[in-house]
Amino acid sequence: MATQDSHIPPPAASPVPQIGDVTVVELINALKCGWDDFRRAPLFGLFFSAFYVACGFGLALIRADTFVWTLVLSLGFPLVAPFAAVGLYEVSRRLEAGEPLKWTSVLGVVWQQRGRQIPWVGAILMIIFLFWSFFAHMSFALFLGTMTLTNITTSWEIFNSISGYLMIGFQILVGAGVALLVYTMTVVSLPLLLEREIDFVTAMLVSMRTFARNRRVLLIWAALIAICLLVSMLPLFLGLFLALPILGHATWHLYRRALYTPV
Numbered sequence: 001m002a003t004q005d006s007h008i009p010p011p012a013a014s015p016v017p018q019i020g021d022v023t024v025v026e027l028i029n030a031l032k033c034g035w036d037d038f039r040r041a042p043l044f045g046l047f048f049s050a051f052y053v054a055c056g057f058g059l060a061l062i063r064a065d066t067f068v069w070t071l072v073l074s075l076g077f078p079l080v081a082p083f084a085a086v087g088l089y090e091v092s093r094r095l096e097a098g099e100p101l102k103w104t105s106v107l108g109v110v111w112q113q114r115g116r117q118i119p120w121v122g123a124i125l126m127i128i129f130l131f132w133s134f135f136a137h138m139s140f141a142l143f144l145g146t147m148t149l150t151n152i153t154t155s156w157e158i159f160n161s162i163s164g165y166l167m168i169g170f171q172i173l174v175g176a177g178v179a180l181l182v183y184t185m186t187v188v189s190l191p192l193l194l195e196r197e198i199d200f201v202t203a204m205l206v207s208m209r210t211f212a213r214n215r216r217v218l219l220i221w222a223a224l225i226a227i228c229l230l231v232s233m234l235p236l237f238l239g240l241f242l243a244l245p246i247l248g249h250a251t252w253h254l255y256r257r258a259l260y261t262p263v
Helices: 024-040 042-061 067-097 103-115 118-144 162-186 189-195 200-213 215-233 240-258
Strands: none
Touching: 024 042, 024 067, 024 215, 024 240, 042 067, 042 240, 067 103, 067 118, 067 189, 067 240, 103 118, 103 189, 118 162, 118 189, 118 200, 162 189, 162 200, 189 200, 189 240, 200 215, 215 240
16 A cells, blocks of 8 residues: 655755855855854754764773774764764755754754765765775785784884885875865765755766866865864864854855756
8 A cells, every 4th residue: 555655756856056156255154154153052952062072082982992882983984974964054055044043953864864865975985985994904014024023002012114114105195195085075965965866976076066066176175174173173072062053054155156957
């Protein structure tokens, strides 16, 4: 027997937005708007950022010998993290549109994303995380595999060697490339998938083209994100309670400045 929901036609596909030019001034304004959104709705920002802080604490407290739990958290994080980001985008969208901010409404929108395109983005991120995990192990074996078997959790001197320096430099180089790839794929794709009915492949391609067109400004934005996250993680991850909501809200406003629908 068909349910009532089966008679509801799927929403029509949204037109692919056009890519505009983003200036440094607009980037600064997006940050200001992100701060204003956090001040107007601080509880939402603290709530959604708590997920990232909890994951940071979890990864920091897990010992190296509990490999299974480390793997579980590492693989689960990219699957769930986009939903926390969507919550911040939805708060900014509602503030921008003058819609009421209710917990049931905001969390309801986040819950609805499980049946849309954002889970596919999480799956792509999980695959990239898997690649990075395997690469890290392979590079360790490549550079340090011929050395005497050592417990790296207690003997850090193994890295104080030419092979150790080469491995660290190699991982930083490849890690920066992987991080840049993830950034270009998601810089505007997640808020785009929240607002419009577009498939995840198109959204990620639009995001990559947006980065290519606004490379200088978006590289500055990437550097700001990296610096803010690094500094905010130093005091026991507690700075993330401030940095993540502001950056998340600012990302929504940057998205609104980068993409538009032609009249």
